Amino acid sequence: xxxxxxxxxxxxxxxLEYDVVVIGAGLGGLSAALKLAxxxxxVLLLEQHNLPGxxxxxxxxxxxxxxxxxxxxxxxxxxxxxxxxxxxxxDEVGVQVEFLPVPEAxxxxxxxxxxxxxxxxxxxxxxxxxxGAVPGSREPLARYMEVCREVSRALSFIxxxxxxxxxxxxxxxxxxxxTTAGYTVAEVTAKFGLPEKxxxxxxxxxxxxxxPVSRMSFTLFAVMLYSYISKGAxxxxxxxxxxxxxxxxxxxxxxxxxxxxxxxxxxxxEGGKVVAVETExxxxxxxRAVVANLSPHLVYGRLVxxxxxxxxxxxxxxxxxxxxxxxxxxxxxxxxxPEALNLDSYGxxxxxxxxxxxAYANFCRFEPPQMQAVICLNRANPExxxxxxxxxxxxxxxxxxxxREVRPEQYYDVKNQMAGAMVRQLEEYLNAPxxxxxxxxxxxxxxxxxxxxxxxxxxxxxxxxxxxxxxxxRSMATGSERLxxxxxxxxxxxxxxxxxxxxxxSGRAAALAxxxxxxxxxxxxx
Amino acid sequence: xxxxxxxxxxxxxxxxxxxxxxxxxxAPATLDLxxxxxxxxxxxxxxxxxxxxxxxxxxxxDTRTYRFTAAEGSGLPFFRAGQYLSVxxxxxxxxxxxxxxxxxxxxxxxxxxxxxxxxxxxxxxxEQIWRQWQAGSLVEASGPHGNFYFEPxxxxxxxxxxxxxxxxxxxxxxxxxxxxxxxxxxLLLLYGSRLADEIIFAKELEALAAKAPQKIRVEHxxxxxxxxxxxxxxxxxxxxxxxxxxxLSGKSFFVCGPPEMYRFLQEQFAQLGLPRRxxxxxLAGAVxxxxxxxxxxxxxxxxxxxxxxxxxxxxxTVPAAAEESILTALERAxxxxxxxxxxxxxxxxRSLLTAGEVYVRPESDGRRAADRRLGFIHPCASYPLSxxxxxxx
Numbered sequence: 001x002x003x004x005x006x007x008x009x010x011x012x013x014x015x016l017e018y019d020v021v022v023i024g025a026g027l028g029g030l031s032a033a034l035k036l037a038x039x040x041x042x043v044l045l046l047e048q049h050n051l052p053g054x055x056x057x058x059x060x061x062x063x064x065x066x067x068x069x070x071x072x073x074x075x076x077x078x079x080x081x082x083x084x085x086x087x088x089x090x091d092e093v094g095v096q097v098e099f100l101p102v103p104e105a106x107x108x109x110x111x112x113x114x115x116x117x118x119x120x121x122x123x124x125x126x127x128x129x130x131x132g133a134v135p136g137s138r139e140p141l142a143r144y145m146e147v148c149r150e151v152s153r154a155l156s157f158i159x160x161x162x163x164x165x166x167x168x169x170x171x172x173x174x175x176x177x178x179t180t181a182g183y184t185v186a187e188v189t190a191k192f193g194l195p196e197k198x199x200x201x202x203x204x205x206x207x208x209x210x211x212p213v214s215r216m217s218f219t220l221f222a223v224m225l226y227s228y229i230s231k232g233a234x235x236x237x238x239x240x241x242x243x244x245x246x247x248x249x250x251x252x253x254x255x256x257x258x259x260x261x262x263x264x265x266x267x268x269x270e271g272g273k274v275v276a277v278e279t280e281x282x283x284x285x286x287x288r289a290v291v292a293n294l295s296p297h298l299v300y301g302r303l304v305x306x307x308x309x310x311x312x313x314x315x316x317x318x319x320x321x322x323x324x325x326x327x328x329x330x331x332x333x334x335x336x337x338p339e340a341l342n343l344d345s346y347g348x349x350x351x352x353x354x355x356x357x358x359a360y361a362n363f364c365r366f367e368p369p370q371m372q373a374v375i376c377l378n379r380a381n382p383e384x385x386x387x388x389x390x391x392x393x394x395x396x397x398x399x400x401x402x403x404r405e406v407r408p409e410q411y412y413d414v415k416n417q418m419a420g421a422m423v424r425q426l427e428e429y430l431n432a433p434x435x436x437x438x439x440x441x442x443x444x445x446x447x448x449x450x451x452x453x454x455x456x457x458x459x460x461x462x463x464x465x466x467x468x469x470x471x472x473x474r475s476m477a478t479g480s481e482r483l484x485x486x487x488x489x490x491x492x493x494x495x496x497x498x499x500x501x502x503x504x505x506s507g508r509a510a511a512l513a514x515x516x517x518x519x520x521x522x523x524x525x526x
Numbered sequence: 527x528x529x530x531x532x533x534x535x536x537x538x539x540x541x542x543x544x545x546x547x548x549x550x551x552x553a554p555a556t557l558d559l560x561x562x563x564x565x566x567x568x569x570x571x572x573x574x575x576x577x578x579x580x581x582x583x584x585x586x587x588d589t590r591t592y593r594f595t596a597a598e599g600s601g602l603p604f605f606r607a608g609q610y611l612s613v614x615x616x617x618x619x620x621x622x623x624x625x626x627x628x629x630x631x632x633x634x635x636x637x638x639x640x641x642x643x644x645x646x647x648x649x650x651x652x653e654q655i656w657r658q659w660q661a662g663s664l665v666e667a668s669g670p671h672g673n674f675y676f677e678p679x680x681x682x683x684x685x686x687x688x689x690x691x692x693x694x695x696x697x698x699x700x701x702x703x704x705x706x707x708x709x710x711x712x713l714l715l716l717y718g719s720r721l722a723d724e725i726i727f728a729k730e731l732e733a734l735a736a737k738a739p740q741k742i743r744v745e746h747x748x749x750x751x752x753x754x755x756x757x758x759x760x761x762x763x764x765x766x767x768x769x770x771x772x773x774l775s776g777k778s779f780f781v782c783g784p785p786e787m788y789r790f791l792q793e794q795f796a797q798l799g800l801p802r803r804x805x806x807x808x809l810a811g812a813v814x815x816x817x818x819x820x821x822x823x824x825x826x827x828x829x830x831x832x833x834x835x836x837x838x839x840x841x842x843t844v845p846a847a848a849e850e851s852i853l854t855a856l857e858r859a860x861x862x863x864x865x866x867x868x869x870x871x872x873x874x875x876r877s878l879l880t881a882g883e884v885y886v887r888p889e890s891d892g893r894r895a896a897d898r899r900l901g902f903i904h905p906c907a908s909y910p911l912s913x914x915x916x917x918x919x
Contacts, residue, residue, distance in 0.1 A: 050876060050919050060873070060892050061673065062802070147527050176527040182538025183529055191529055242896030249900060259838070260919045261864075301559040312555050320553035326563065330679075335803050404562040408569045408604035409635070416678055423679055438680040439803035442673075446563045451571050458563035468549055473542040 017286040018044045020514055021277050023264045023303075024293030026054025026453070027500060028491025030247040031507025032291040032514075034093040037256030039515055044285065045251060046277070048263035053244025054293070054453050054491070055460060056500065061440040063386050064333035066393065068444070069460065070240040071208070071347060071375055072102045072233030074224070075501040083231055085501050088508055095250045097243050099234040102380045106204050107345035109429045112352045113200055118345055121232040123149075130201045137198040144192050144202075148226035150176040155223055155471070163475050177219070181472045185213040185221045203356065204349035207371050208499065210325040210363075210397050210461045212356040217470030220497065227501075235380050240500070263454075267292070267299065267487065269309035274486035278305075289486040289514040293507070295456035295493045297323070304484065311483045321469055324461030324498065325363050326446035328398045330419045333440030334390040338378050341390055341432045346379035348372075350429045363399035366414060368421040372396050374430075389439070394422050400446055400457035411447070419443040462492035471496055488513045569601060571670075575611070576600040579663040580638065585726045589692060590656070591629060591642040597664050602639050605670035607632055607699040607709060608780075608808070611641065612866045614666045617654050620860035624651045625809065625868055627695040627782070628670065629727075631702035642726065644692040650857070671866050674782065674808040676700065676711060681778040681806070685713045686771045688762055688791065690783025691724070696808060697782065698727050704741050705734045711741065714771060718747045718762045718783070722755050745770055764794040774798060782808035788889070809869035810890065812851055816909050819887055823911060826885070831910040834881075836917040837861060846914065852877075852884065852905035856918070863905070863918045870907025875918070879903045882914030 022033045025047035036043040051057055055069040076099050077083030082090070089095040105119045105126065119129055123145055131138035154177030158165045171178050180188045185206070189199065205224055209216055236243040251258055266278040267290055276286045292299045300314040334341060351359065351371035359370035377384045377391040385391045396418070406414055419441075427434050446458030463469055474481075474495040482488075492498030494506035529535050577594035585591055596602045610625045630640035645652045659665065674696055676685070687697045694717055703709040719725045725746055735742040747758040747766065758766065771777060779800065781791055788810055795805060813819065817827040826848040833846040833855055846855035853875055856862035865875040870890035879901050886893075890907040905918070 050874060058894050058896075060871070060894060065894055143527075150527075178539055179528050179532065179535035182535065182540075182542055188529055238896035238899065239894070241894050242899075245894075245896045245900055245902075297557070297559060301557050310557075313550065315555050315557040316550045316553040319556075319558055320549040335801060400561070400563045403566055406566060408566065409632070411566065411570060411604070412606060420679055435679065437803065439801075441677055441680045447567045447570060450563045450567045456564075457561050458567075467538075468542055468545040470542070472539070473546050476543050477546055 016284060018042050019287070019518055020044075020289045020291060021046060021264075021285055021287040022291045022293065022490075023267075023277065024054065024491065025049075025052040025244070025248065025258065025260070026293045026491045027056050027244070027247075027503040028494060028507040028510070029054075029291065029293030030244060030251065031088070031504045032293070032488075032490045032511040033251045033256050033258070034095065034247060034254065035508045035511035036291075036514065037251050037254035038093045039511070041515065041518065043251075043256045044287075045256060045258045046262045046264055046279065047258070047260050048454055049452060050260050051241070051244070052248040052258070052260070053241055055449065056240035056244045057452075058239035058241035059442070061331075061333060061442060064389070064391055064440050065239060065384070066331040066333070066391060066442065067235075067239045067375070067377060068329075070235060070500060071373060071395070072228070072235060073099070073500045074227045074233055075231065075505070076234035077231045081231075085504050088504060089247075092508075093250060093254065095246050097246050098237040100237050100381050102233040102235060103346050105229060105347075107348045108201060108204055109348060109350040110200060110353055111429060113197065113354065115197070115200060117201065119201060121229060123230050126229045130198055133201070134195050134198040137195055140192040140194045141198060141202075144189070144194065145226065145229070147176045147180065147188075148222040149230070150174050151180060151219055151222040152226040154178075155219070158475065163478060180218045180222070181470075182467055183218050184467060185216045185218050188218040189213070200354035203354050206356050207349065207359070207373050207397060209465065209497075210360075211464045211466065212360040214357060215464070215466045217465045217467045217472065219472050220465045220470055235377075237381060239384075264303065266305040267303045268305050269484055272309070272485055274484060289488070289517055291488050291490050291507070291510045291514060293489075293491040294454070295323075296489060297456045298454075299487070299489075309484065314483050317481065322464040322466075323400070323457055324459050324464055325397045325399045326449060326458045327444075327460050328396050328415070328418050328422070328446075329444040330394045330422050331440075331442045331444070332392045332394075332423075332434065332438055333385065334392060334434065334437040335388065335439045336390060336437040337388055338376055338390045341392075341434065341437065342430060343376040343379070343390065343392065343432055346376055348374040348376075348430065350374060350425065359397070363397050364402045366402060366418060369396035369425060372422060372425065374426065390437075392426075392434070394426055396422055398446060400459060403446060411445075415443050415445045460492075460498070462494070462498040465497055486514070486517055570603060572601060572603055574600070575603060575667045575669065577602075577639070577665045577667060579659055579661055579665060581661060582659070585642060586724055588724075589642060589644045589726050591640050592659060593630075593638050593640050594665065595638050596636070602636050603670055604635055605632060606675035607703045608675035608696040609670035609672045610696075610809070611667040611669040612671060613641070614668065614864075615651060615654065617650055620857060620862075622651055622857045622862065623668075623865045623868075625671070625811075625866060627699070627808070629695040629698045631699050631706060631708070633703055633706040633708045642692065642695045642698070644726075668866065671872065672809065674780070674806060676709065680803070682776055682804075683711050684777045685711050686767070686777050686779045687713055687715045688767075688779065688781045688783070689715060689717045690762075690787040691719060692726060693783035693787075693808065694726050695782075697780070698731070701731065701734050701742055705738050713742055715742075715744045716747060716762050716767065716770060717744060718749060718787070720748070720750050721752065722746070722748050722757075761790065762794075763790075764797040767794065767798060774800060774804075777804065779805045780808070781805065785810040785813045785889075809867050809871060811869055812854075812906075813887065816849060816851075816885065816887070819885075821888065822885055826911045831882075832913040833910065834913070834915045835861060836915075837863075846910045848910060850909070852903070852908050852910060852914070852916065855910075856905060861918075865906055868906045870904050873904055875905050876902055877905050877916050877918040880915040880917060883911040884908040884914065885911050
């Protein structure tokens, strides 16, 4: 980054010139910078924090290193049957990361429904297990999974077609995609006649999206469910910080530049086109394109300069959308083995019931959690903590609005009360003597995430995907919603939505769109 | 698979676009950017804190308490008893940062906030604080930082606090909070000092204990007592802990003092059979003599190495003595990255070592596993063993 130094020593700012500036080193920004660097573009990645990864990070307390946000990565697949994420990282941009498989889909514990069952990966075992527990569900569930498969394949087809699929082919080959794309999860699922108990066993992944099934786009749910169940899930061996740090290193190896502790204050726009960015330190960096790995709310609301360059449509679009939720996470370093703690699974979904409406309403209140997603890291990575210890984390979705009335002096009490309710529920539902073994504990609230990542409202999820704002509707609107030339979005707020795999894929997609904007080979001139 | 018949299903999909357009048209044209979460963050962890020094109190011959209020346009951040601020200063034209525990209590907030500083002879920063800080001075800081506070899900409400020297400062915060009825703990403070004259807050601690005798007890232990000292003598060891703390199971131990005390106490706790989860250690800071560490390799002692630094694209070469942390060497050169804990824990000064060897005490190695593999170090807890090439943020 000698150019930035040059600006400090008052040389001509015009020396600071890149094809593309990527703002934010979350997974979307890292992926975009990787792809751009690999394609020969002159790229600069700027990040306000001192670490790469955004939410994909870890922290150390005592003898434990805690995974901050990753539960399980989809679309990795085994080395001999690579998914999109592994193909991108290993084959396209040469990032070396060791992945470990997650042992089962989830362990579901819903005491009010009388459910305590481990659900395996693999479409057949998934159907078998649920059918074994719920008589009469085998046939409808098999049909349901077939529809999910077809929807997933359709989305891959749309991706391969560059977002412009031939409608006739789509209808002929993937009719289930077309017939379900306009509906919610609840609307589609109701047609299968699945018993209530089977629905409870199918729905847990809803909490990875944070929208109740009455509103969530069926396409989104189908793709997520089918991806996890059919391809399994993975975690990086050295936490998601290991993934992010490896991506950061590869960007530099590919000739890209990364610069941390550097906050962008402006995206300069002239004639409807991105021309430069400005940092808080006053550096003026010319760029023909910007990939923004942050919320469009912050980009249009704070960064785009001059303000008149923000089209009115941007404000209306963002006001129409619903910003996703945040979370409260309790990280526990325990001085007993998983066996001694009765933790025999990697991922649990626990709560009184699987009422997604009630759980969603609960996001905005400080009440005992309706649903916790719990990870016992040692069950996928036995070496993640010293012998005789366990790393356990529990996540409960909490919305930003709940915090409006909380004063600074109340904050820690509010957080601790929530954490206490979560730990008590864990102990009760998992029959795990947790409080006797807490060696390290940290509680992250939306404020914690906001503080380190700068995330708008501290949200961990992107815009909610109701059918009208689903990946399908967003794809159909892409052209009309590219409001400033040379400005692309990556990460959880981009068109694919949040999550590790979607963020990585969206970063790659943003890079491709930018390369297109720069005019194919233009990037290679540098 | 049809949901409501092919015709209607197709229409539903095609309507997504018009439905989207309607939603957008109907939405207000002025962007709503309200953000209750970031608003609270700005109050809890302001980007920059500017403190106004109100008053200075001499505690001992070499220790002073500085009382601050918020400077105009700044706020005092709320904190938990036991946390610290990272004070940012210019010393001889070089920007440095030092962690100081907040010695006042959260219940003193938002009225004032206090830092208590012991002057170290030859101390790069404390000497300057001593000289320069006066009523009306403006002091820049970040924070609150640190994890040395009572955590209700983990810790017992019966606390044994062990302080060495100026390590008493976070406990003064906790004890004031208990006395104010805001923290429901029983706390026994075992406070080790070299001389009785060096005890910080002696009278205040006595008064607070007298105010809430069921909650607060203070025992002083003097290692080099003058004639006439009739209190406890020697070091805070296993026997003393057992005698004064009574039953140990079900109690939480909080320790704050110099690294040399930590090593001694670790042995004592091992004798007492205390599991790690019952013991909290505050940041140790740097050891007095890194070359005396058990694992320190022979041969580097006394040497001065060349440190080749890349910092935001510019390159520098500075001398780095084996006895000083790399962060200290960078501070002397006026090239240090911002830091917080100076104990290897927080990772704020994380930098990439591209060539050369460093020594890191295992107890101060707070690096992430991937960082260790990729060659990152925390300069505040890393000591040069050869010439080095380093890239700082």
